[in-house]
Amino acid sequence: MIVALLGWFFTYGLDYISVEQTTRRTKEVEESVDREGDPFTPSIREDREAIHFAYILDKPLSLAEKKEFLLKEDSDGITKAVAELVASHKGQGLEMPGLPESDGYTNTWIMDFFSDRAAGLTITALRAKKLNCTPAAAKAVLLIHPEGGGAYDGMHFDLSKPEVPVSLAPGPGMGKPYFSRKKIDLGNGATPGGLYAEVSSGIDDCEFIFEAEYRDAKGVYTREIENGQEKFKVRGIPANPGQVFAVTLEKVVDCGSRPWRKIEDCPPLPFRRGRYTLYK
Incomplete structure (x- = not known):
């Protein structure tokens, strides 16, 4: 009886480990496939x-x-x-x-x-x-x-x-x-x-x-x-x-040609890097 019970637990344990390994492997494969190609x-x-x-x-x-x-x-x-x-x-x-x-x-x-x-x-x-x-x-x-x-x-x-x-x-x-x-x-x-x-x-x-x-x-x-x-x-x-x-x-x-003249409605010229505000 004890031998039979030990045999059952041993077989169940092997099956459990096998299922766990298969599940883990399947998940790893799915994650690998999921990451193939462009991420977005x-x-x-x-x-x-x-x-x-x-x-x-x-x-x-x-x-x-x-x-x-x-x-x-x-x-x-x-x-x-x-x-x-x-x-x-x-x-x-x-x-x-x-x-x-x-x-x-x-x-x-x-x-x-x-x-x-x-x-x-x-x-x-x-x-x-x-x-x-x-x-x-x-x-x-x-x-x-x-x-x-x-x-x-x-x-x-x-x-x-x-x-x-x-x-x-x-x-x-x-x-x-x-x-x-x-x-x-x-x-x-x-x-x-x-x-x-x-x-x-x-x-x-x-x-x-x-x-x-x-x-x-x-x-x-x-x-x-x-x-x-x-x-x-x-x-x-x-x-x-x-x-x-x-x-x-x-x-x-x-707004004229160079050299730039100060004319109403015209921006200060020449344009400079770092300043886009043209009417102040």
Whole structure:
């Protein structure tokens, strides 16, 4: 009887150990498969609802175009003329930064992060890497006098300090390192993470990629993020643009040519790195 009972316990123990080992191995295989491939998938898009407060043109205005532009005196005519010049002169709009202490006007992107991993992970940093900058190449600049605006709850990248994005959220954390107070949780059924990122390059044109740092139960890793199949591109305003126009709702002002003259409605020139406020 005792021998039979010992035999049963021995067989049961072997079965239990075998099941435990099989379960543990199955779990390890599942976790390994779960970690194969990309940890998350970014979806990148430009902010189509952005309001532009500056336009840079890659072709200068001719004398005839300049004369016609300066004759505009009503908001509808001015708005139409700006749109036509942007379209015909390879123009691009720039946005007012959501952070007062900015290195220049901004380009913005909205990023959504998706992960189908069963295990959770957390994005804890985002940095601009593989940065390449050259002096801004725009030939003409149209500056739109601001009529109001507000900050976004997102992050601001000053490419003179590409590894430390700061928060745009109103409150005591504004202007402080974004990831010192926030993180983006993904995987394990978490809601996809979203992020608004504005980037300023001052008086340069820059190209770069983002590098995300993320953590899971196994360690800390990085993942490169491109804008589709290419680098992100940010345009700046030249320190000494060939043409500068100040645009209000009532008029267009030619801010002159070098040496710069002090003209009402025009910004102090030349532009300097680290100062985007053009009318103070």
